[in-house]
Amino acid sequence: MSDLLKTLTAKKPSCFKDFELVHTNDRSTSVMPFKPEYVHVMLYCPCGSEHFFVSAHKYEDTINLFFFKKTRVLFLGPVYLECARCGKESLAFDPFRHGWNSEGDHPTGYKPSGLDEELALTQCYDKPGKVAVCYSYQGIENYEDLIEEGIQNPQDFFDTFELTFCIEGTTKFLNITSDECR
Numbered sequence: 255m256s257d258l259l260k261t262l263t264a265k266k267p268s269c270f271k272d273f274e275l276v277h278t279n280d281r282s283t284s285v286m287p288f289k290p291e292y293v294h295v296m297l298y299c300p301c302g303s304e305h306f307f308v309s310a311h312k313y314e315d316t317i318n319l320f321f322f323k324k325t326r327v328l329f330l331g332p333v334y335l336e337c338a339r340c341g342k343e344s345l346a347f348d349p350f351r352h353g354w355n356s357e358g359d360h361p362t363g364y365k366p367s368g369l370d371e372e373l374a375l376t377q378c379y380d381k382p383g384k385v386a387v388c389y390s391y392q393g394i395e396n397y398e399d400l401i402e403e404g405i406q407n408p409q410d411f412f413d414t415f416e417l418t419f420c421i422e423g424t425t426k427f428l429n430i431t432s433d434e435c436r
């Protein structure tokens with residue numbers, strides 16, 4: 255692993271300022287690769303709790319299959335977490351503010367194309383659960399360029415983001431949101 259990659263992955267991106275991050279090797283938390291460019295963490299509240307209620311913008315998408323239509327539910331950022339123990343509410347990820355696109359001033363966000371209305375912020379599940387996050391720094395030469403340009407916070411320019419959720423009392427991590435940030 256390059257020294258730059260070590261430095262990048264050792265720093266906490268600013269969007270997680272309200273959380274403690276603990277590295278995980280649990281492959282069930284993520285569909286993203288477990289490689290040096292990818293950081294896999296569990297989120298903890300400063301109070302020590304690892305259980306949160308998760309809220310995001312719910313979007314129902316209808317897919318036309320050959321003989322029937324299928325509706326799938328997607329959750330779009332920004333994603334907020336509320337600690338199940340102390341009640342602290344924090345923003346975990348906003349595609350318009352965090353990651354390569356937003357830092358580079360070109361946010362694409364989560365709003366599906368062709369959709370005009372604002373999506374309401376809703377609690378994704380009734381119960382709290384554990385939250386895992388993966389973010390990555392894939393094209394290391396891009397980060398070398400950022401540093402040459404004098405950027406002081408290259409760790410905030412991660413290029414993918416995924417947040418998964420495991421409802422208390424269950425073992426399966428469910429995808430809440432994933433994004434190519436560039």
Ligand SMILES: [Zn+2]
Nearest residue numbers: 299301337340
């Ligand atoms: Zn708490």
